[in-house]
Amino acid sequence: MDFDDTPAEAAFRDAARSWIEANAPHELRPWLERSAYTTLSACGATDPVALQKDWQKRKYDAGWACVHWPRRYGGRDASAVERLIWEQEEGVFRKLGTLFIINLGISGPTLMECGTDAQKAALLPACVSGEHVWCQLFSEPSAGSDLAGLRTRAERARDGWIVNGQKIWTSGAHDADWGLLLARTDPTQPKHAGLTMFVLKMSSPGVTVRPIRTIHGTSEFNEVFFTDVYIPDDQRLGAVNNGWRVALTTLMNERLFAGSTIPTGFEELFHFCAAFATQTGLAIDDARVKSRLAQWAARSSGIRYTALRAISQEARGHTPGPEHSISKIVAGSMMQEIAMFALDLQAEAGILADTQQAADAARFQAMLMRSPATRILGGTDEILRNIIAERVLGLPPDIRVDKDVPFNKIPVASR
Amino acid sequence: MNFDFSDEQKELQRSARRMLEKQCPMQRVRAVLEGKDNFDRATWSTLAEMGLCGAAIPPAWGGLGAGYLELCVIAEELGRALAPVPFDSTVCLFAEIIGLAGSDQQKSLYLPRVAQGTLIGTVAWAESRAVASDAIHSTVTGGILSGMKCPVMDGGCADLAVVVAHEAQDTAPTLFLVELGSPGVRRHPVETLDPSRKHVLLNFQGVQAERLGPRGGGLEILSRAFDRAAVLVAFQQIGGAERALEMARSYAQQRAAFGRPIGSFQAIKHMLADMLVSLTLARSNACYAAWALESGSADLPVAAATARVSATAAFQHCSTNNIQVHGGIGFTWEFDAHLFYRRSNLLALSLGPQSQWEAKLIDRLRARNVA
Numbered sequence: 001m002d003f004d005d006t007p008a009e010a011a012f013r014d015a016a017r018s019w020i021e022a023n024a025p026h027e028l029r030p031w032l033e034r035s036a037y038t039t040l041s042a043c044g045a046t047d048p049v050a051l052q053k054d055w056q057k058r059k060y061d062a063g064w065a066c067v068h069w070p071r072r073y074g075g076r077d078a079s080a081v082e083r084l085i086w087e088q089e090e091g092v093f094r095k096l097g098t099l100f101i102i103n104l105g106i107s108g109p110t111l112m113e114c115g116t117d118a119q120k121a122a123l124l125p126a127c128v129s130g131e132h133v134w135c136q137l138f139s140e141p142s143a144g145s146d147l148a149g150l151r152t153r154a155e156r157a158r159d160g161w162i163v164n165g166q167k168i169w170t171s172g173a174h175d176a177d178w179g180l181l182l183a184r185t186d187p188t189q190p191k192h193a194g195l196t197m198f199v200l201k202m203s204s205p206g207v208t209v210r211p212i213r214t215i216h217g218t219s220e221f222n223e224v225f226f227t228d229v230y231i232p233d234d235q236r237l238g239a240v241n242n243g244w245r246v247a248l249t250t251l252m253n254e255r256l257f258a259g260s261t262i263p264t265g266f267e268e269l270f271h272f273c274a275a276f277a278t279q280t281g282l283a284i285d286d287a288r289v290k291s292r293l294a295q296w297a298a299r300s301s302g303i304r305y306t307a308l309r310a311i312s313q314e315a316r317g318h319t320p321g322p323e324h325s326i327s328k329i330v331a332g333s334m335m336q337e338i339a340m341f342a343l344d345l346q347a348e349a350g351i352l353a354d355t356q357q358a359a360d361a362a363r364f365q366a367m368l369m370r371s372p373a374t375r376i377l378g379g380t381d382e383i384l385r386n387i388i389a390e391r392v393l394g395l396p397p398d399i400r401v402d403k404d405v406p407f408n409k410i411p412v413a414s415r
Numbered sequence: 416m417n418f419d420f421s422d423e424q425k426e427l428q429r430s431a432r433r434m435l436e437k438q439c440p441m442q443r444v445r446a447v448l449e450g451k452d453n454f455d456r457a458t459w460s461t462l463a464e465m466g467l468c469g470a471a472i473p474p475a476w477g478g479l480g481a482g483y484l485e486l487c488v489i490a491e492e493l494g495r496a497l498a499p500v501p502f503d504s505t506v507c508l509f510a511e512i513i514g515l516a517g518s519d520q521q522k523s524l525y526l527p528r529v530a531q532g533t534l535i536g537t538v539a540w541a542e543s544r545a546v547a548s549d550a551i552h553s554t555v556t557g558g559i560l561s562g563m564k565c566p567v568m569d570g571g572c573a574d575l576a577v578v579v580a581h582e583a584q585d586t587a588p589t590l591f592l593v594e595l596g597s598p599g600v601r602r603h604p605v606e607t608l609d610p611s612r613k614h615v616l617l618n619f620q621g622v623q624a625e626r627l628g629p630r631g632g633g634l635e636i637l638s639r640a641f642d643r644a645a646v647l648v649a650f651q652q653i654g655g656a657e658r659a660l661e662m663a664r665s666y667a668q669q670r671a672a673f674g675r676p677i678g679s680f681q682a683i684k685h686m687l688a689d690m691l692v693s694l695t696l697a698r699s700n701a702c703y704a705a706w707a708l709e710s711g712s713a714d715l716p717v718a719a720a721t722a723r724v725s726a727t728a729a730f731q732h733c734s735t736n737n738i739q740v741h742g743g744i745g746f747t748w749e750f751d752a753h754l755f756y757r758r759s760n761l762l763a764l765s766l767g768p769q770s771q772w773e774a775k776l777i778d779r780l781r782a783r784n785v786a
């Protein structure tokens with residue numbers, strides 16, 4: 001056990017640090033420090049998409065775009081520990097990677113694992129350089145937690161497929177050039193067995209993206225409609241009707257990615273309490289505040305060191321397991337609790353949401369409205385608990401009445 | 416960077432587990448719980464024979480000098496077995512205080528005997544209701560101690576105690592070494608939440624006491640020793656929490672109700688998943704603290720308090736839910752769930768209450784941010 005760098009790791013860190021020092025957009029630092037990871041919209045006149053693409057391209061040209069990827073796909077062949085070092089050094093500029101979370105965390109790994117050589121050659125360079133933005137076309141109005149119940153159809157036509165249906169909760173679809181699409185190709189098979197994965201050009205005729213306004217007032221996610229969308233067969237990813245297995249690769253990456261980078265709100269709350277004066281003095285001097293802060297401090301560092309321990313497991317050749325769900329479960333509800341606690345300290349003024357009037361530029365009011373998302377996206381807290389219980393603890397699976405029934409024979413509840 | 420124990424440390428852990436499974440099954444814990452014995456002598460002797468009591472004591476003082484990571488994996492196994500042995504008092508606290516504050520002569524006198532398992536030591540700071548370590552009324556004048564300490568872990572079997580007392584009219588307390596066999600020492604057994612770890616009330620009337628460390632430096636040394644002990648106790652808490660979770664899991668897999676194993680119900684699944692979450696966070700925090708202890712990192716005060724807060728919460732969570740998952744059987748004397756429940760609540764207080772550690776953690780995080 002050693003939480004310090006070896007000489008080789010220190011050299012890697014130095015190289016990363018000096019490159020960032022020379023190349024990062026340091027003028028954006030104050031704005032990035034105020035921004036949450038998932039919302040980079042409020043940056044005055046500058047287009048956040050352009051800023052993010054620019055940083056990704058600069059990293060790509062210098063080989064820092066996705067350090068743990070193989071060199072032939074634009075990575076650096078970095079070890080898990082080196083990846084950690086890079087992330088530590090990139091620091092606040094990692095928020096400029098928000099646009100590429102799907103590219104690097106989901107689409108890229110899935111292409112590498114399941115794509116043909118031609119698909120990899122055609123798609124991976126622009127995926128890692130940020131030239132193309134990717135989205136994940138999985139969830140549907142009637143298939144969220146029960147993803148395998150999705151209804152979007154892909155039917156054979158000419159030398160390809162015709163897609164009809166609808167996706168929903170698609171983050172970033174409005175900025176995306178490509179989508180990873182899971183569709184039903186055989187409704188006579190049980191629900192998991194009749195799915196196929198595709199890559200879809202978002203500019204294809206028949207694709208319509210409609211933004212959804214969130215409770216936060218912003219529109220990070222979308223509905224995506226498909227009307228007779230043609231997909232050539234060489235954009236099929238993996239075998240026909242093998243889409244569920246491909247999706248599992250993807251979902252594992254999604255959970256891993258979410259787990260290793262997830263914000264909790266603790267740092268913000270700690271600094272707030274150390275500076276915020278209540279009627280009886282600084283908030284942090286209050287024993288009750290200390291008690292709550294300490295519990296969150298322990299959970300927050302527990303998440304951090306759990307991610308580090310997973311890195312060492314990975315370095316020893318263990319596949320990352322569903323244990324990564326743990327960090328997400330903890331971080332999601334913690335951020336919600338933290339936001340409410342910070343607002344309670346602000347007393348009646350806690351309802352003020354105007355950045356000019358509210359304490360700390362309304363940071364915690366924004367956190368309150370944003371925080372429910374973490375507990376839902378990438379697997380709800382409840383689904384993750386099921387996964388932990390079944391796959392880690394080995395408890396018996398839930399009774400699934402639709403598991404072995406042909407998909408088109410499953411009764412549909414009236415809506 | 417490497418955030419895992421080495422293969423050798425894991426092998427040491429496996430051998431400690433094998434030994435304890437054979438030597439110290441739950442019947443041994445119950446024998447102490449329900450009997451008059453202060454501790455399980457056979458297990459304590461075997462631990463000493465394997466060199467485990469002195470795993471972190473330098474060879475110059477008769478130990479193995481293996482290190483604290485080794486001691487941490489041993490502590491986890493003792494916690495898992497609920498081993499009724501004076502490990503916390505002797506190895507985690509007494510030996511650490513001697514190491515921190517003892518003169519070379521004191522070290523050479525006591526540490527080899529700790530390593531051999533022939534000396535049981537304890538630390539006496541709390542004074543009945545005044546459990547705060549700075550509410551000390553015991554005094555030493557001219558090398559003679561008078562006062563009362565309660566509760567004192569293993570005070571009934573200890574040969575030596577480190578006693579916190581005021582020297583003459585000092586405002587800052589000092590540490591003293593006291594032979595508990597001396598005239599003027601009286602030991603009264605006290606009933607506690609967890610009788611598998613015996614405690615006493617110690618009464619001192621005109622007892623010879625030898626100063627340990629600088630005059631007035633008692634609380635500072637005690638606080639540093641508590642940090643070190645907190646890391647080791649955190650591993651005991653994790654060991655206990657993991658075993659409680661395993662008991663609950665195994666019962667949930669076997670017990671059927673409404674025509675299916677109860678472990679297939681989400682109410683039970685989610686309860687067990689949450690236990691694993693607590694345990695995992697605690698383990699990760701404890702690993703960092705173990706490294707901070709072993710490497711002498713300046714971050715030890717923060718790391719130890721974090722590990723303590725996290726592990727206390729995890730053991731209480733797992734031992735409480737273990738009873739809940741079992742239902743009625745979990746509330747019986749015959750079933751072992753209460754042994755874990757008792758131990759978790761004893762350890763939650765044995766180095767000071769959770770609220771005190773929470774305050775320490777936040778104060779230390781502030782100090783680190785300022786530095």
